[in-house]
Amino acid sequence: MRTNIIRQQSMMASYDVVNGWTVVEVDGDLDAHTSPMIREAVIKLLGEGHRHFILDLGxxxxxxxxxxxxIVAVTKRIREQEGSLRIASVPGRVLKIFDLSGMRESYEIYHSSADATRSAPSLGSLVHWPHPSST
Known part of the structure; x- marks a missing residue:
């Protein structure tokens, strides 16, 4: 069951739990105005016991x-809780930001949330973040 966590005129975000993952779907621009809302929503979910996240940017x-x-800030928070984070459904324009910043290799990026939730989360998957593991 999808639950709304942000409902503003400029942005909506909701989450659902699938195969052990908390899938957070963001709908709207992710910028200086809306980023603090996403940060607070993820921190709240962490406080409620969620540890393994998929951020759906479709x-x-x-x-x-x-x-x-x-995204970097919430990754650090998730890592502190021994959780994991995957990014899914990234539009081309948004993916370019990951490329230009050199952060694309630091994240597991999936074509869709369905692909990202196929395997259950494992503890310590962010232990080598921001550098990818050599496995």
Whole structure:
């Protein structure tokens, strides 16, 4: 069952739990104005016991450096809780931000949330973040 966690005029976000993953779907720009909302929503979910996240960006038409910054910030928080993070459904424009920043190799990026949830999460998957593991 999908649960709304942000419902603003400029952005909506909801989550669902699938195969041990908390799939957070963002709908709207991920920028200086909306990034703090995503950060707080993920922190709240962490506080409720969620540890393994998929950030679905399929409905994000625009992301700036503040959007990427919030992804890095929540990654650090998730890592502190021995959780994991995968990124899914990244539009080409948004993927370019990951490429230009050199962060693409630091994340597991999946074509879709369905692909990302196929395997169950494992503890310590962010232990080598921001560098990919050599396995």
């Amino acid at each position: 409905f994000v038409p625009f992301m700036d450096s503040m959007g990427l910054g919030v």
